[in-house]
Structure formats: C-alpha cells, structure tokens
Amino acid sequence: MGTGTSTFVIRWINFLTMILAIAVICFGVWMSTHHDACRRTLTLPVLGLGAVILLVSLIGFLGALKNVPLLLWMYLIFLCIILVAILVFTVLAFIITNSGSGHAVTGLRYKEYHLQDYSSWFLKRLNNTRNWRRLKSCLAKLEDCNNLPKRYKTPKEYKLAELTPIEAGCCRPPSECGYPAINASFYDLSYHPVSSNKDCRIYKNSQSIKCYNCDSCKAGVAQYMKIEWRVVAIFNLILFVILTTVYFVACCARRNVADQNSSNKIAGR
Numbered sequence: 001m002g003t004g005t006s007t008f009v010i011r012w013i014n015f016l017t018m019i020l021a022i023a024v025i026c027f028g029v030w031m032s033t034h035h036d037a038c039r040r041t042l043t044l045p046v047l048g049l050g051a052v053i054l055l056v057s058l059i060g061f062l063g064a065l066k067n068v069p070l071l072l073w074m075y076l077i078f079l080c081i082i083l084v085a086i087l088v089f090t091v092l093a094f095i096i097t098n099s100g101s102g103h104a105v106t107g108l109r110y111k112e113y114h115l116q117d118y119s120s121w122f123l124k125r126l127n128n129t130r131n132w133r134r135l136k137s138c139l140a141k142l143e144d145c146n147n148l149p150k151r152y153k154t155p156k157e158y159k160l161a162e163l164t165p166i167e168a169g170c171c172r173p174p175s176e177c178g179y180p181a182i183n184a185s186f187y188d189l190s191y192h193p194v195s196s197n198k199d200c201r202i203y204k205n206s207q208s209i210k211c212y213n214c215d216s217c218k219a220g221v222a223q224y225m226k227i228e229w230r231v232v233a234i235f236n237l238i239l240f241v242i243l244t245t246v247y248f249v250a251c252c253a254r255r256n257v258a259d260q261n262s263s264n265k266i267a268g269r
Helices: 005-034 043-066 071-095 122-127 127-143 145-149 155-159 165-170 215-267
Strands: 180-182
Touching: 005 043, 005 215, 043 071, 043 215, 071 215, 122 127, 122 180, 122 215, 127 215, 145 165, 165 215
Parallel strands: none
Antiparallel strands: none
C-alpha cells in the first residue's frame, strides 16, 4: 500500500468516525429531549464523548489530508486514550448495574423495588443527604404522582396499571403496608400497617410528601438509573468495537506511511 493509498484510507476512516461522533452527539441530544431534568444523569457525558471523538477524528482527518505525521501520531494516541476510557466506563457500568431487580407482587402488574438489592455505588449516592434532597425536590416538581389520578380513574384501573419504577416507589406506600387504596393518589392511613417497614410510617397522602423520603422511592430511582446506565453501557460497547476496528486499521495505514517514507529516504541517498 503506497503513501497516497494509506493517507486516503486514514482520511476515509476519520470521515466515517466523524459521522459516528455526530451519531453519538445525536444520541446524547435524544437522551436530553426524552428525559426530564431529574433523569439526565448521563446526557452530558454522552455529549462530551461525542464531542471528543469528533475533535480527535478531525485531527486524524487533517493529519492525513495534509500528510502531517505529528497530527497522525496525536490522533492515534488520543484515540487510544478514548478506547481505554470507554472500556473502563463500560466494564464499571455493567458491574454497577449487575445487581438489583424488581419484585413481583400478587395482584399487581408492576413491580416493587428494594433499596438493599442495588449496588453499593448506587446506595452511597442515594443515601447521601445532599444528593437525595436535590433529587427529592426534583421528583416532587415532576408531578408524576399528581398525574396518576388523571390517568387511572378507578382503584381497579390503578391496580392494573403498569407503573414506572419511580411511580411505584415514590407515589405510593409499599404493598406490604396493607393500606387500602381509595384512588390513585389517596390511601386510607387509618389502618395500622401490617408491616414493620419504616416506609409505612413515612408515607403521607400529601402531594408534596408522598413517599419521597422512603427507601422504596430511592430504590425506584436506582432502578431507573440502572436501566439508563445499562442502555449507555451497551451503546458504549458497540462504540468500542467500532473504534477498535478503526484504530487498528489506522495503525496499519500509519505504519505503511512510515515504511514508505523510510523507503523514500533510502532511495534518495
């Protein structure tokens, strides 16, 4: 492969990588538009990753276009760093999201979630008073709980609903408490709870209180975060495979450029 062919390959590789970077940025924009302000935990990292890949690809493209060895070396070094970072993040994301799942409740279509089922990483952040105060305030403003009576008019409809993890954990008391549901936002708290679960005492019918201080609410948020992290981890895994292929092809092309330059120097003597 000649020098011209090698630089042509690198140019096209980086052109395709720039398109891939734009796709990553679009994915981040999609996350920001399909998630509210409380649930955009990974939007900025994804947008940042796309921007970095775009910048590195531009360096590689210009290096190949102008045949500047320094830019090509910078491109390979930066791409290697990106690959390592993606790999580390993806492995950690799969480890963090490996534990925790919902528990089926007889007579209900949705699941309930227990905080102790999730990884210590989630527990540390959700049990942090400052973090949870911010999240709790944000969840209360979302009006997810306030909208339940509008969606489910009767207790029967509410019982057969497929609630999200946050709705199941933050908008209602755990089923083990035994409180009868009057409607989708009001429970008869005159009954003595049949469970010793502290969430039974914490829950209030007030729209500003609900179960936002409950462990079940933290578990619902943990489940939501787990799903979001798992989606990003799978996306990063695919991205890692693609970028690894790009990296090895670029290394081969760069080596051919170096060999060709060495041959030219020897021939010129």
